[in-house]
Amino acid sequence: MSNPITNRPGFVSKALRAPKMPAFTLYGSRGSTNTDRVRLTLAEGGFTDYEFVLLNLQKGEQKVSPSRELPNLNNINNPTQSPSNLTRHPFGKIPAITFPSGFTLYESRAICTYLARKYSFPLLPPSPATGIEHDLEATALFDQAQSVETHYFAEPAGKISFELFAKKFMGLPADKAVVAQALKAVEGFFDVAERMLQEREYMAGREFTVVDVFYIPLVQRLFACGYGDVIQSRGAVNAWWERCVNRPAIRKMLAEDGGVAVAAAAAKRV
Amino acid sequence: MSNPITNRPGFVSKALRAPKMPAFTLYGSRGSTNTDRVRLTLAEGGFTDYEFVLLNLQKGEQKVSPSRELPNLNNINNPTQSPSNLTRHPFGKIPAITFPSGFTLYESRAICTYLARKYSFPLLPPSPATGIEHDLEATALFDQAQSVETHYFAEPAGKISFELFAKKFMGLPADKAVVAQALKAVEGFFDVAERMLQEREYMAGREFTVVDVFYIPLVQRLFACGYGDVIQSRGAVNAWWERCVNRPAIRKMLAEDGGVAVAAAAAKRV
Numbered sequence: 001m002s003n004p005i006t007n008r009p010g011f012v013s014k015a016l017r018a019p020k021m022p023a024f025t026l027y028g029s030r031g032s033t034n035t036d037r038v039r040l041t042l043a044e045g046g047f048t049d050y051e052f053v054l055l056n057l058q059k060g061e062q063k064v065s066p067s068r069e070l071p072n073l074n075n076i077n078n079p080t081q082s083p084s085n086l087t088r089h090p091f092g093k094i095p096a097i098t099f100p101s102g103f104t105l106y107e108s109r110a111i112c113t114y115l116a117r118k119y120s121f122p123l124l125p126p127s128p129a130t131g132i133e134h135d136l137e138a139t140a141l142f143d144q145a146q147s148v149e150t151h152y153f154a155e156p157a158g159k160i161s162f163e164l165f166a167k168k169f170m171g172l173p174a175d176k177a178v179v180a181q182a183l184k185a186v187e188g189f190f191d192v193a194e195r196m197l198q199e200r201e202y203m204a205g206r207e208f209t210v211v212d213v214f215y216i217p218l219v220q221r222l223f224a225c226g227y228g229d230v231i232q233s234r235g236a237v238n239a240w241w242e243r244c245v246n247r248p249a250i251r252k253m254l255a256e257d258g259g260v261a262v263a264a265a266a267a268k269r270v
Numbered sequence: 271m272s273n274p275i276t277n278r279p280g281f282v283s284k285a286l287r288a289p290k291m292p293a294f295t296l297y298g299s300r301g302s303t304n305t306d307r308v309r310l311t312l313a314e315g316g317f318t319d320y321e322f323v324l325l326n327l328q329k330g331e332q333k334v335s336p337s338r339e340l341p342n343l344n345n346i347n348n349p350t351q352s353p354s355n356l357t358r359h360p361f362g363k364i365p366a367i368t369f370p371s372g373f374t375l376y377e378s379r380a381i382c383t384y385l386a387r388k389y390s391f392p393l394l395p396p397s398p399a400t401g402i403e404h405d406l407e408a409t410a411l412f413d414q415a416q417s418v419e420t421h422y423f424a425e426p427a428g429k430i431s432f433e434l435f436a437k438k439f440m441g442l443p444a445d446k447a448v449v450a451q452a453l454k455a456v457e458g459f460f461d462v463a464e465r466m467l468q469e470r471e472y473m474a475g476r477e478f479t480v481v482d483v484f485y486i487p488l489v490q491r492l493f494a495c496g497y498g499d500v501i502q503s504r505g506a507v508n509a510w511w512e513r514c515v516n517r518p519a520i521r522k523m524l525a526e527d528g529g530v531a532v533a534a535a536a537a538k539r540v
Contacts (some may be wrong), residue, residue, distance in 0.1 A: 090462050093423060103409050107417035116412035127397070140375050140384035147377035182362060192360050234371060 025051040027088060028095040032057070033161060033217035034108040034208065035095045036257075040213045041112040043249040045121035045237045055085060055094055058169065061094035120269065122208045138205075145204035145211045152192075156185035157218040164225045183227065190230055190237050197236035201243065212244055220254065272454065291370060295321040296357060298365040302327070303487035304378040305365045306527075308470040309484045313519040314519055315391035325355060328439065382480045393480045397483045408475075409529035411506060414483045415474035422462075426455035437440040453497065460500055460507050467506035471513065482514055490524065 002087055026042075028035030031129040042050065055061040062085045088096040089106040096106040097115075105111050116123040125142040126135045163174040193203075204211040219241060231241050245251060296312075298305030312320065325331040332355045358366040358397075359376040366376040367385075375381050386393040395412040396405045429452040433444040474481040489511060492500055501511050515521060 089460075090466065091418070103407055107414045107421075110410055110413035110417050113413055114406065117409075118406055122294065136388055137373055139387075140380055143380035143383055144375055144377045147380050148361070151377075155425070178427055189361075196360065 006093065020167060023049045024097050024099045025053055026095060027053050027055055027085060029055055029057050029062075029227050030257075031165075032094055033158075033221055034093070035232040036217040036220075037108040037214055038095050038097070038111050038115070039265070040250060040253060041115055041121065041123065041210055043253045044123060044208075044247070045116065045119055045120070045215065046139070046249065047119055050097075053235075057094070061085065062089070062094050062181055067122075107215055109150070109210075112153060112213060116210055123208070123213065125204070125209070142204050142209070142211070145209075146214070149203065149211055149214045152189045153215065156182035156189070156219055157222060160186065161221045165221060183230075186222070186227075187230055191235055194234045194236050197240045202240065206249065208244070216244060216250065276524070290480050292321040293319045294340055294367050294369045295323055296365060296367050297325055297355060299325055299327050299332075300527075301435075302364055303428075303491055304363070306487040306490075307378040307484055308365050308381050308385070310486055310520060310523060311385055311391065311393065311480055313523045314393060314483065314517070315386065315389055316519065317385070317389055320367075324442050327364070331355065332359070337406050352412070377422070379480075382483060386480055392519065393478070393483065395474070395479070401490055402509045410475050412479070412481070415479075416484070419473065419481055419484045422459045423456065423485060424457070426452035427492060430456065430495060430497065431488060431491045435491060453500075456492070456497075457500055460504055463510075467510045471508065478514070482510075486514060486520065 026035075026038060030043065039052075042048070051137075067079055085094070085096070086092055088098060088104050094104070095108055095111060096104060097111055098104045106116055113124065115121065125138040127139070160179055163179045163182075195205075200206055202208050202212050203215060219231060222228065232238050245254060274292040296308060298308065311323075345534060347441060356362055357363070358374050361376075363376070365378055365538075366374060367380060368374045369382055374453070375384055383392065383394065397409070424445070430449055433449045433452075436464075437444055470476055472478050472482050473485060489501060492498065502508050
């Protein structure tokens, strides 16, 4: 909980009874690529002044009112009773963030962009509100890059993750035909990305942005599912990936999560 | 070609040889919900100073260099030779827009947002660049609403459209299991939307925005596929839909396109 770099709505009034009140609460889950998108954005911003509440998806805590939400990894001020996740996320999913002011936001990419803008993480293009044509165009190309990630990459990569990763936890067999079709789409995407990344260093241009962050959890999942060659067999794509995962904050978080995953797997084997 | 409300990059220098040079060219297709998203945005903005070039998807013109791109519905200055669509859209899809300055953009939602911002169509939330917390939050909720449309509505609704509409043109049978599963997801989405629309008039808040525009083509397609009851059986959703399609610009475009569709169907029967 070091180095808070935030203004905190409600901090002054709440300080008397909760001196360590964090800036906001992130509701998510371990192993959730959507949650990890937000955590990676916060890591890149060097922002630690938040509370991370884990919901147990296997118990369906994202869809109902949990009587208990534990553990809280970042803060001891953990709510033992909290409102239903459906009041935070009407579609019953994760992640969502809530502020002491009551402001609540869901959808991982919207959360990342909001946090980057609010706390001035250097992960966004210049604002279009200047009215300068160059900035309007830069923002439009950034929106385009976000749409590409969502439609051409995350959609099929998410299917692979669901079939080979999520279904394992649900005790269901993977649909191999779905995996094969999705893998073909992911490969087609990276064929185009390979050409794009020969002309620019990152997915939305010359700078590392939240759009690159958006890719990281599902690319990691592809590696975990045994499809790392999709990345490693393409020179420019692989160089981009290396640039991403060699960023200190990203590397640190992935290493820590890898440690957690290994420990969890070891615990299961006992 | 009346009422151009634009600044036109390159207009002065090109005016000598092309006095009617439009502000930009939209490459798309009839019956393409992605193209219609852009056309509806332009219709709402009352903007007609653009050239609309139709690509023949059945001939694969979106993926290769077409020798001929006809017809041009909005302007007689039609290029008889043009670069490959792949130079405009590296994923070989539509729509894309190009400006005389060379600026090119693809992904329908990014195009709509860019055009609304560039030409000041009243379809966007206040800009977050003011730094005012309220505007930051308004923009975040707008981003959230866009993400909801993409992930919870367009993804399954697009599958229904592909199975029951696109596949017909490809001479392929619909996969009924895919349709049934997607329909269930669309119904689940509108169950949540029903509660949301009891508290606000439009998908992103109290005002009609591009997010509502984003829904229109695929909702229309659901009606065309015989699933209009998904809308009409839900009071608040149906009231929202009525508000959308009763907007003069939307009503006019849908009526015109309906006329084209009827004429095309009649021509096929001859």
